[in-house]
Amino acid sequence: MSEPEVDIIDQVVSQEYKYGFVTDIEMDTAPKGLNEDIVRFISAKKNEPEWMLEYRLKAFRYWLKMEEPNWQNFNYPKINYQDIIYYAAPKQKIALDSLDQVDPELLKTFEKLGISLLEQKRLTGVAVDAVFDSVSIATTFKEQLKEKGVIFCAISEAVHKHPDLVKKYLSSVVPYTDNYFAALNSAVFSDGSFVYIPKGVRCPMELSTYFRINAENTGQFERTLIIADEGSYVSYLEGCTAPMRDENQLHAAVVELIALEKAEIKYSTVQNWYPGDKEGKGGIYNFVTKRGICEGAYAKISWTQVETGSAITWKYPSCILKGDYSTGEFFSVAVTNNAQVADTGTKMIHIGKHTKSRIVSKGISAGKSHNSYRGLVKVNKKAEHARNYTQCDSMLIGDRSGAHTFPYIEVNNNTATLEHEASTSKIGEDQIFYCSQRGIGLEEAISLIVNGFCKEVLNQLPMEFAVEAQKLLAVSLEGSVG
């Protein structure tokens, strides 16, 4: 890299995380640490039926026998699982019937995050489920959704009100035996969203869950379960933030999607957990298991993610393409700056005939961060005429960051067609000079170039969120260049 670029990198250094505030609210918390009593405590707090507790305990006992994985392309300090609080909830009556009963402090918190839970100010066309630490605070537009037969509620509520669906599908895509963090989540998951779209229904609005970690020393272990019955359609969005804290916090969620015949699920994430400071102190460890299954023929699942926050992101939203002619898509933008690490990608498992998958991954690394794409495309023996197209592009900003690609391919049927394209580019001085010659300043130029680079992915997001995501990209890269 030439001199001038280095100069400017050093010049602009400040990066603000504007969601770093803490809400002062009385909390009901479990004692630190993890044992069977804690698992029972959580289950009791939620007033859970016996079968749910049994499931948790099985998962917990299994977890005890497991080892933390270590195949990733980064190091992180050992997590002391006995030093984490596994349950924290605002002190409040459990069953909330109306928003009037929600603590005003909480409403204010979400207001500040740009998520209004109040009727008059809500984003039109988007129903929101707001999760604060371990509990779901409120779900909006419930009534309107009910008319169509759509169920959108906290998973703790679904356990009581829709036990058949929960029993049938929970853990059906991500069994607790799947991996270390999935087992942990299954034992201690606190809350999250539950969605069921009935046969032939096109969900009339975007569904969205907003996760907020507030309490100190707390882990967040939410669980999301989305079922799209035959011929239905839903677009779901997930957003998240956390206060700035010096210690690391663990976020180990599990998301399961089930798309039955001809159903389509579009799942979008705009992840903006606190990334830690410039030196890498603090920040969220984001270890998430997300997987969807196209259970029936012609089903479709699309994952779109914009990952800008977290100290470490470690996640691979995946699709099991079981139904013939089913489709899986993965569109990802992962931005890392300063000392952040992202190891993310997808798995596309082709089981049915004529199944199709498409992967578009855009990694942007600045500062001394590391950004890895890791993906698996697996074509099973019976998956006749499977197709995959993979495109992995990396962009480097400055010369201290790293981009890595680990594409794994396993093909057991020779009728498969797989295409892979990869590229690495650098925001060049030439591009920046060209912009500045047109009167476009440095930060604006970076944001323009980066947004251009990610365009294919951003285009997948619903309009309002695409705009948010664009701004977020600009903020995340503030002070990164160049």
Added chain:
Amino acid sequence: MLKIENLKASIEGKSILNGINLDIKPGEVHAIMGPNGAGKSTLSAVLAGRNDYEVTEGVVDFLGKDLLDMSPEDRAREGLFLAFQYPIEIPGVSTTNFLKTAINEKRKYLGLEPMEATDFLKFMRSKMEEMEMDKSLTSRSLNEGFSGGEKKRNEVFQMAMLEPKLAILDETDSGLDIDALRLVSAGVNKLRNPDRSFLVITHYQRLLDYIVPDFVHVLYKGRIVKSGDASLAKELEVKGYDWIKQEVEAAV
């Protein structure tokens, strides 16, 4: 408009501009010619503010301001435009979006409100008509996959949109077919007015048949070694540069 005095610049310790003097008045068109490697692109880059070059001596006054003291973006916002010899590609960013950003950044600098989207589109449409630009080009990613000629036409289109006070065209005619050359020249001529000046860098007299310059300068080894009117370009077309080179060597 632009007054360059004894401008010297070097890169990596190698001196490239060795004392340039040039005075461009409002409304004038100056052409710069000269053999490959003479320093023509270097001059345009130094004027535009490319920071790879070190200015070792000299002053440049642009509309009463010290040009060399300004950042490249401020020079642009003050009305300096450079049509690049090799335009840069910016994947995923349409010309439309790029120009909207550029115009609004300039307006911000001038203390004006950003342009409304509809006004911008109207303005752009009228400029596209004026420059005979094809719609398909402005919606595509900036310069990505454009042919050489398309890139050059896009530069001139950007110039029309940004309405500069001084436009430097670095070999905008190279790589253009005969029709495109005519279109580009017509475009430039439409933009000529008493308040706007041009510095046209070219190797070919052909362009100057369309854009008739007030002055022609020959740049050689980082110096302007000969100046004249439009007829000088015609003379060069016939005689080449050898006689000028010899004159220069003889004078040393």
